[in-house]
Amino acid sequence: MNQPGSASPEFLAWPRSDGRKGIRNVIVVAYLVECAHHVTRQIVNLANPQDENAIGDVHLIGFPGCYPNQYAYEMLRAVCTHPNVGGALLVSLGCESMNREKLLADVMATGRPAELLVIQEAGGTKATISAGLAAVKRLQAQAAKVQRVPMQLHELVVGTICGGSDGTSGITANPAVGRCFDALVAANATCIFEETGELIGCETIMADRAITPELGAAIEACVAKAEHYYRVMGFGSFAPGNADGGLTTLEEKSMGAYSKSGSSPISGLIKPGDIPPVGGLYLLDVVPDGEPRFGFPNISDNAEIIELIACGSHVILFTTGRGSVVGSAISPVIKICANPETYRRLAGDMDVNAGRILHGAATLDEVGEEILQTVIAVASGAPSVSEALGHQEFILTYKSFEPIGPGCLPVRG
Structure with a gap:
């Protein structure tokens, strides 16, 4: 098998504030509890192209649990700030334990556009879906401004x-x-x-x-x-x-x-x-x-x-x-x-x-x-x-982890 050499392939990617680069520039719409899942799914379905041959760039993610879990929070933070993600809309019911304000701040701190909708405050299902579609359009417009660079x-x-x-x-x-x-x-x-x-x-x-x-x-x-x-x-x-x-x-x-x-x-x-x-x-x-x-x-x-x-x-x-x-x-x-x-x-x-x-x-x-x-x-x-084919599976459940030990990672050169 050929080993990549000095003529390593180069492609265009989206730069992120942490120095990483993304090969996609998707918008994620995240439900923060199962009670917000339907509303969030409707936003994603309506935001994506209706052509069956089109590849949607708005992706549905989320966590179903109502009780707090640090692992779930860290996972949502990690995927909302993944280099392939250009922006995030968070959808909350309003009474779950997920720290929505902190998650929003963490995403925005990376320079990505991000917005939060709370269903109980937005006026229910139809009002939140309408507000969500408008938010996705704003996020897409801002994400599209990022100039691609070589990777x-x-x-x-x-x-x-x-x-x-x-x-x-x-x-x-x-x-x-x-x-x-x-x-x-x-x-x-x-x-x-x-x-x-x-x-x-x-x-x-x-x-x-x-x-x-x-x-x-x-x-x-x-x-x-x-x-x-x-x-x-x-x-x-x-x-x-x-x-x-x-x-x-x-x-x-x-x-x-x-x-x-x-x-x-x-x-x-x-x-x-x-x-x-x-x-x-x-x-x-x-x-x-x-x-x-x-x-x-x-x-x-x-x-x-x-x-x-x-x-x-x-x-x-x-x-x-x-x-x-x-x-x-x-x-x-x-x-x-x-x-x-x-x-x-x-x-x-x-x-x-x-x-x-x-x-x-x-x-x-x-x-x-x-x-x-x-x-x-x-x-x-x-x-x-x-x-x-349109596959965008996502599932997140409860877990618990301790931090890795000091001998688990290589030392930077």
Whole structure:
């Protein structure tokens, strides 16, 4: 596989006040409690182009809970100030516990246009929808004034996740993503792999790849935490669909998931919302700290995608063997299909057919290069398949995390 060199690709992006750059310039409309969800959804539906072939640049996000949760607040703050976001409209019912004024101030402090609507004060459903549409138009006009600037490959943050895995995932799509990650890390880009609950048994080999002994110990500890959490919950990350798809053991699934990380040194361990300080390969710990309090670590793949995005991911690489059709709000999702039969059935939802490897029609390096070129194309403005289909999934639930330790991040040079 070719490694990016001095002629690294360049594309245009939107500059943000924190020095990051966005490959999209979307407006997010966020409900701050489930009671505001319908009103918020109506604003988004009416604000987006009605042409079925158009890609809407107004995205629906939100948190359904009424009770306070610091994780949920930090996640909303992180996604509302993501580099792919050009402005934010917050929609509150008025009596929930989310600190709407602080969230508004945090978003505005980044230089982004942001507004707040409180349904109880705005006059109810119809009045808030009308006010929301006017607010979105103002936000779009202000976001459009940002002049695009050149962006280099090393400024990209790329996350990866697997979903609907089967017996082909660890043979084709996952290691091909690993090849792509190796090329990106070699170009000093930032790559994030995740789900310590699906990496049980791989902690020692990950620790061996850590850039410091302290980081290696932290990686082993976070996997041990995941194992304990799943044991208490009484259900691990091995789903019935995995077995139906030919996976036989948790170890087999873990090694397949692990192969997405490639072979580069692991530079750091982060938690949802942490922004990697420099380029390199990072492990994202998505299992809550402490004893289980809020149920399963992630109730679906979509929750993990959002956590990768909260860590700054511009693009998400999603591998699937049995098939998945999800995308995401905020950051494009690139679908890489591991199984040639699945690709035959769901080709309209996939960006890359890694199943060709099984038939000898392509090598891991060739598919890894294809994934890399797809990342570059999407970063340059081409829509991923899920974007073109209108997928903008978003889900956020309750969790609790402690700050990462001092040995978890690399020291800036």
